[in-house]
Amino acid sequence: MSKSFDVIVIGGGPGGYVAAIRAAQLGFKTACVEMWRDEDGKGRLGGTCLNVGCIPSKALLESSALYHKAKEEFAVHGISADGLKMDVAAMIGRKAEIVEQLTGGIGQLFQANGIEWIQGKGKLRANKKVEVTTHEGAVESYQAQKGVILAFGSVPVDIPVAKMDGKHIVSSTGALNFSEVPKRLGVIGAGVIGLELGSVWQALGAEVVIFEAMDTFLAVADQQLAKEAARAFKKQGLDIRLGTKVKQALVQDDQEVHVSVEDGSGEQTLVFDKLLVAVGRKPNTSPDLIEGTKVVMDARGFIEVDEHCRTAEDGVFAIGDCVRGPMLAHKAEEEGVMAAEILAEQAGHVRYDIIPSVIYTHPEMAWIGKTEEQLKAEGTDYVKGDFPFAANGRAKAMNAASGFVKILCDKDSDEILGAHIIGPCASEMIHELMVAMEFYAAGEDLARIMHAHPTLSEAVHEAALAVSGAALHKVNPKRK
Numbered sequence: 227m228s229k230s231f232d233v234i235v236i237g238g239g240p241g242g243y244v245a246a247i248r249a250a251q252l253g254f255k256t257a258c259v260e261m262w263r264d265e266d267g268k269g270r271l272g273g274t275c276l277n278v279g280c281i282p283s284k285a286l287l288e289s290s291a292l293y294h295k296a297k298e299e300f301a302v303h304g305i306s307a308d309g310l311k312m313d314v315a316a317m318i319g320r321k322a323e324i325v326e327q328l329t330g331g332i333g334q335l336f337q338a339n340g341i342e343w344i345q346g347k348g349k350l351r352a353n354k355k356v357e358v359t360t361h362e363g364a365v366e367s368y369q370a371q372k373g374v375i376l377a378f379g380s381v382p383v384d385i386p387v388a389k390m391d392g393k394h395i396v397s398s399t400g401a402l403n404f405s406e407v408p409k410r411l412g413v414i415g416a417g418v419i420g421l422e423l424g425s426v427w428q429a430l431g432a433e434v435v436i437f438e439a440m441d442t443f444l445a446v447a448d449q450q451l452a453k454e455a456a457r458a459f460k461k462q463g464l465d466i467r468l469g470t471k472v473k474q475a476l477v478q479d480d481q482e483v484h485v486s487v488e489d490g491s492g493e494q495t496l497v498f499d500k501l502l503v504a505v506g507r508k509p510n511t512s513p514d515l516i517e518g519t520k521v522v523m524d525a526r527g528f529i530e531v532d533e534h535c536r537t538a539e540d541g542v543f544a545i546g547d548c549v550r551g552p553m554l555a556h557k558a559e560e561e562g563v564m565a566a567e568i569l570a571e572q573a574g575h576v577r578y579d580i581i582p583s584v585i586y587t588h589p590e591m592a593w594i595g596k597t598e599e600q601l602k603a604e605g606t607d608y609v610k611g612d613f614p615f616a617a618n619g620r621a622k623a624m625n626a627a628s629g630f631v632k633i634l635c636d637k638d639s640d641e642i643l644g645a646h647i648i649g650p651c652a653s654e655m656i657h658e659l660m661v662a663m664e665f666y667a668a669g670e671d672l673a674r675i676m677h678a679h680p681t682l683s684e685a686v687h688e689a690a691l692a693v694s695g696a697a698l699h700k701v702n703p704k705r706k
Contacts, residue, residue, distance in 0.1 A: 228367035231257045233569060234356045236348035237377030238262065239273020241546030241558030243332050245375045248566035250339035254372060258341055259348030259358055267361075269345045271332040272325075273379050275555045278399040281328055283422055284586055285321040286402065290429040291588050302625055312430055314406050321402070350374060352518045354541050373541040373569040375562065376529060378515065380507040380547035388414060388475035388503050394483050395475055395501045398423060408432050408499035412485050414472050416443060418585050420504035421459070425587045428464055435465040435496065437472055437487055446583075448597035448646045450612075450632065455648055458589055458628060475501055509548040534568055534575070535561050543568070557581050580663045584653045589629050592656035595644035595663060596634060607637035611669065611692030615649040617699050618688075619680040626650035631689040633659070633669060640668035640693070651682055658686055669693035 233249040235242045238260030246258040262270045262277060270277055296307045336343055346360040354370040382397040384390060390397055401423045407430045413420045416438035428434040443466065444452035459466060470489040478484050483501040487494060509527040516523060520538040522530040529544040531537055537544050543565035546558030560576045567574030585591040601608045612632040615621035629649025635642050645659035662672055672690035677683050688697045695702045 228355065228369045230369045230371060231255050231342070232370070232372040233257075233375065233566070234259065234348075234354075234368055234370040235375045235377060235562075236350065236356060237273065237379055237546070238271040238332070238343070239377060239379045239546065239558065240275045240555040241379075241562040242273065242375070242377030243271055243336075244559040245377060245545065245562030245566050246341050247335055247339055248563045249375075249569065250341050252566060252570040252572075254566075254569070256339075256341045257344050257368065258336070259344045259346060259356065261345065261347045261361075263361065269343075270329045271336070271343065272329040273377075274381075276329050276332070277325060278402060280555055282321045282325055282402050283398070283419075283426070285324050286317065286426045287422060287586050287588075289317045289320065290426045294429040294588070299625055312407070314404070314430075318403060318405075344368070349515050349517070350376060350519055350521065350539075350542065352539075354539075370541070373543065373565075375565050376516075376521075376537070376542065376544040376548065377546050377558065377562065378529075378544075378548040379510045380553055381510045382503070383506045383508050385414070385472075385503060385505055387472055388485075388501060390503055391477065394477045394480075394499075395503060397503055401427070401500070401502045401504075404500065410435075410498045410500075412475075412483065412496065412498040412501040413437065413504055414475075414502070415504035415506065416440075416466055416468070417504060417506065420502065421464075421585060421587050423502060423504065424464060425459075425462075428462065429588075433465075434463075435467065435498075437470045437485075438466065438468050439471045441469040443468055447591065448593060448632070448644070449599055451591060451593065451646045451648050454629060455585075455587075455589070455591055458648075459587075462588075507547065507553055511548050533578075535565050536568075541569075551578060552581060552583065554581065554583070577664065580660060582656050582660055584656070586653060589626070589649050590652035591648045592652040593644070593646040594656055594660050595642070597644060597646070598634060601634060601643065606643070608634050608643060609637050609669075609693055610634050611689045611694070611697065613685045613688035613692055613697060613700060615682070615685055618682060618685045620682050620684070621650055623680070624650060631655070631685040633672070633686075633689045633693055635669040635693050640670055642667055642669055642672070647686075649682075649685070655683060655686060658683060 232254035233256045235246045235258045249256045300307045346358040349357045356368045358366045398419050411427050411432045411434045413424045413436040416436045424434045443456050473486040475485045483498045485496050511527045531549050535543045545561035547553040564574030582594045614630045616627045621627045632646045634644040669690050677687040691697045
């Protein structure tokens with residue numbers, strides 16, 4: 227006889243563990259199935275994000291940024307940093323400690339909320355049954371009375387021309403654990419992962435070359451922001467080569483990677499100590515995970531769901547990276563909350579038009595809503611206001627005065643349609659704009675809200691004022 231729960235969540239990443247916690251808060255007897263194990267065989271919650279993704283990469287970004295500041299920027303503050311050196315082992319150890327603390331914290335939250343953690347690989351079966359294969363090979367069966375939430379997550383995309391060996395040609399996981407700074411690091415893909423991890427090792431002294439097959443840099447971002455970012459990265463020494471396709475990557479003598487690439491000028495071969503493959507991620511799904519159910523999976527492995535993450539199987543939801551939409555931890559979390567609340571017959575909901583995107587490089591980039599390019603393509607009449615951090619007192623005092631804030635508003639209604647920030651603390655500042663957009667605020671609403679001085683957030687205030695040509699700390703362009 228199978229053990230019974232009200233709600234069973236398959237997957238313990240950001241979407242899954244949050245869904246489990248919310249379900250338990252709503253009074254459901256809840257279980258979460260998670261198969262992740264570390265090298266020592268210890269089970270871990272948190273999925274890719276906490277173990278080998280968002281959290282460890284941000285730890286390394288912080289460490290490398292501090293090293294870079296000490297080396298390149300402290301002098302302007304009158305601080306001497308002679309004899310500066312980087313202990314890579316200590317940096318990696320600090321990262322591991324942070325991961326240990328946060329993943330362990332989820333386990334404590336599970337205990338506090340009465341959630342049972344079932345360690346093993348979970349598969350959905352008909353009638354809300356969940357089959358779990360333990361690490362020891364035993365097969366166990368569980369029954370969900372109310373519902374099942376699928377949070378399978380995603381895995382790095384592998385490409386035939388650069389087969390990852392985990393040592394010389396690596397995924398993001400490998401690039402988070404280099405034992406020393408590579409002299410030359412090649413990166414395939416100029417997306418979020420490639421830029422962030424390329425920035426880490428470049429700041430620590432590696433010569434980094436990033437190959438991007440597309441001709442446009444950061445095509446998903448507003449192109450004014452993308453151009454500003456490209457200038458900043460070039461100044462830092464990142465070599466980003468657009469319109470460049472990797473034809474073959476081969477490890478020679480177990481020491482170096484020979485990478486053949488093709489661009490507008492022809493083919494050439496470059497040699498690296500390490501090669502990071504960062505061409506994206508794909509759903510961590512396969513047909514056997516949903517065998518015998520009505521759940522539908524498309525040709526790319528995404529599980530088909532409606533706007534509330536319901537699958538075709540009654541009482542079964544799917545969330546996060548294994549469904550449509552951006553592969554972002556915060557999107558997965560909110561979908562997990564939505565699914566749990568709908569199972570409790572509440573009005574769970576996610577606004578997919580205002581999901582913030584962030585790239586945690588230096589400078590940081592963050593945006594929400596529409597880009598100028600999208601508004602033009604739609605034929606939407608809009609006005610924009612922007613403000614440079616170069617005119618912001620706090621940014622100047624921080625020696626971080628590059629970048630800007632840009633706000634896009636509907637020309638007639640003044641509703642904020644998009645916001646784009648590149649500069650210091652962009653990842654934190656974007657949320658003021660998100661709150662405004664959640665409540666369908668107008669540019670004038672932000673313009674009339676007092677902001678403390680001196681703060682970085684004054685740049686948001688000034689950009690909102692600039693929408694109507696009323697910025698106070700820059701010259702407003704003449705309106706046609």
